[in-house]
Amino acid sequence: MSPEAAPVAARLEEIPANLVTKCPSCNTMLVTKDWLRDLKTCARCSHHFRLGARERIAILTENFEEWDAELAPHDPLQFPDYLPKRSAAQIKTGAKDSMLSGAATLDGRPIAIAASDFGFMGGSMGSVFGEKITRLFERALDEKRPVLTATSTGGARMQEGLMSLMQMAKTSAAVGRLREEKLPFISILTDPSMAGVQASFASLGDVLVAEPGAMIGFTGARVIEQNLRIKLPKDFQSAEFQMAHGQIDMIVPRAKLKESLAQLLSLLLD
């Protein structure tokens, strides 16, 4: 297992006191131990670093028990360079694909949770990702669990072609089924939440909660700039931008995220 895969808290003890981590946003040198205690946010500018899928689930829940860990990707198109790229990602993250899902409790309440790992091919959605998300919603419906998903993704996985595109339909339809029951689905949008994933289940949460500064959108800013030959403001598609345009419900700093989610679930269910 890579260091990325270990929960933040468990690593605190092992970190030497003199180790520092540089904030890419304000260039402050942060004491790594403090930075980990702050859940990988910058104490100076509050920049939220990206979390791996396991870390994400670890900071939000207890008693995580993984589902569908055995599902492994294929190469439906025999797409050039897909296998070596994917193998490298598997070695780097210790995971078979970019999606981690399972059962957990949040403040004692049983939930179903999933998180995508940006470190695995940009957190892209291929067949395994789509299948795990679909099973998550289906099993949550069976076991009457509220659903939380935390996305960090560039979108659909091009290397799986049409099979990836179909995951958008499949996961959106799965949310449709969940909505027949009184089971909340909270979608947590972390940096970045884009394209094919944002244009499917991730936008369909009953509540959309974003982390500060997360980039959220469909077409990336650079592509829009190139196509229209325009210059976009730096905050274009930031969580704050999407909030101002009525596209998300709330922006919650990482330290308060768990508390907010518990509060929302309680308001909807208790």
Add this chain to the structure above:
Amino acid sequence: MLSRWLHLEQPIVELEEKIDELKRFAASENLDFSAKINRLEEHKCDVMRRIFADLSPWDRVQMARHPKRPYSLDYIGALCSDWVELHGDRAFGDDGAIVAGFARLNGRSVAVIGNQKGRDTKERQIRNFGQPSPEGLRKAGRVMEMAARFGRPIISLVDTPGAACSPAAEERGISEAIAHSQMLMSRLKVPIIVVIIGEGCSGGAIATALGDRVLMLEHAYYSVISPEACASILFRDPAKAPETSQQLKITADDALRLGVIEEIIPEPLGGAHRDLKAMSVALGAAIEKHVSALETLSPEELLEGRYQRFRKLGDLDDPQATTAHLNGAPV
């Protein structure tokens, strides 16, 4: 001025010009060249058959984007009577890139939604090159919900290079509009027939492509991303698009093999634009066949079937299952 014909059509167009010239000359001089003209016509058919028997995926992308290719409103005009177009999403505006309304098809009242492209510069702007905006998808959703309420089957014609790409589309929630449209279509209790008539590209296409049956015209393409965008992201070179279009497996044959579509509707020799009437007859017959079959199902069977249709799509290794999955079928 943009050439109205594709490079691959040049030999055909040259022969046609020759035939026309001969006909004009024969008429003006009152001579009989019919034997020679017949030979040339036969030769032209041979040339067309040869060219169209061997189209590359990139050729098909060009065919799907052909400036003369029939668009949604052309098919609606040729196939339907009593077309009444409805407008606006009741929240922001009316998107020219999507048409939606009701019409009669083979005597049956249906809802039709379709991506719409423009023919000339002005219309292309109004239609935004067939790239739907949030308000267009929300208009389509409104009309589809109405169709479900009145028990009318839905025909969705897909022909888009992708969803609208602009700050305005992002500000009004293009992601949510695409997502919501798919979820909505998965829950409507009337038959939904989707036909990819030209370009079926990316999120803009899947937004209105969740149906009980998905059909494709022979020279249409269906892809998660445009070959150009894929080439520039993966190979940092949009000029590699012809190669990428091969690798992405985007032709109707590929989509059928992957289990993503039910049927390929053959096009007239030379493509849909050479014979709109014949193309419309074939399209109408295919739609009729599938709507009739679906109309025998109960609403519950319909929804379950549609859910499972997409549910099984995916290619992965599931050791828990007794056999490996390829699109849900044992391999």
